[in-house]
Amino acid sequence: MANTSPAIEDYLKTIHAHTEWQPEPITPSVLATRLAVAPSSVTEMVKKLAAQGLVTHQPYGAIRLTDAGLSRALGVVRRHRLVETWLVSDMGYGWDAVHDEAEVLEHAISDRLLEAIDAHLGRPARDPHGDPIPQADGSIVSVPTVLLSEAPAGHAGTVVRISDRDPQLLRRLAACGIRPGVLVTLSGDTLDGPDGTAVELDADGREAIWLTT
Amino acid sequence: MANTSPAIEDYLKTIHAHTEWQPEPITPSVLATRLAVAPSSVTEMVKKLAAQGLVTHQPYGAIRLTDAGLSRALGVVRRHRLVETWLVSDMGYGWDAVHDEAEVLEHAISDRLLEAIDAHLGRPARDPHGDPIPQADGSIVSVPTVLLSEAPAGHAGTVVRISDRDPQLLRRLAACGIRPGVLVTLSGDTLDGPDGTAVELDADGREAIWLTT
DNA sequence: GCTCGGATTTAGGGATACCGAAATACCCGC
């Protein structure tokens, strides 16, 4: 039953991504939107995942990963984030440009190559966006963070994580020097960086950046 | 018409590999054996390739790449060999262990990443087995060679290329220090390397090694 | 409590790429 495929991995990864930073389980329609497939495709695939014991799902109910499903999902996330880190460290990719390439490679890399890349990079704990890289045993090194949209006015902290969902936002932030590790201060809708740099962020932007508490 | 898929790429690559070192066009049954698929699958896929103008094929006739098909095949070969070279140079793979990994990655790498790897490696002309790496423009740097089974008794030369088809043979040769670039002498069925090393080769082994003339 | 609209599932198909079995074409040896 070690059945897998790029499609299955993408479903598990997307289900996991939804709960990584908030607790509500994902619904079929959200899953369909994120994967850019029709809702009926989700119904079908979720049925298959449930049959393999990777998710729990009652008709018309929410979708939740089982322990087995979570473990598979973390494996995919690990691949994705190590590939991203490798592309930036070794191949000269900008950290705003690695997502699509990693999306494909995460399904193509053997365990052996994954291990070689991990060793080569010195077993990093975070990828270029600040996302934690699950370790081979499934454990995750975490840091306490606040989402920008939930931070109090005037909050100052180090950028820990920036969601890689919107490449355009990533490029805008990269241009202003806002990246993981940089110290910033929130004033209203504007984020002040070092050397007087500042970016104004809309609601989506404030949902995409996490600072240290 | 930029239709492609891993399956199509594998067919084109395999058709090309058959004619790379000898002129006879490949037959459907040989193609089926090399790809480990049923003959009927080959008929079907070849029909599709012919419809896309990538091969010429009359029913019951031989299969030949068109110019368009050759160009696509060379693209796949380039990917494969650059990936092999990268795995050996950067990731600590043995040159006898890279084939299977490259077989998968060759279908997953974007043009942009391919270019980055090529630049990173210093635009190599040959992969770890001595196979020429087609350049981005499709040109190939070639060296005059003799196949061991066609070399006269006592012939001495530098190992230029070793077929990567049989991993066990590759491991045996690696253990004896026989690899591309090494000076050897053929005596009967035995190949003498430097420092008194020697390997006895069967008919298949003598079909897998090329020396300088 | 009922209804209506959005979310979800069911039903019926399509594309890709594979298979085994059965039919057919080809060619070698006599």
Added chain:
DNA sequence: GCGGGTATTTCGGTATCCCTAAATCCGAGC
């Protein structure tokens, strides 16, 4: 020149993953 065996193709089917259109469910608001 004719078998007969092998190579090749045809035919009907399978598995995966996707789609659209048509039910059906569910819960929010009246």
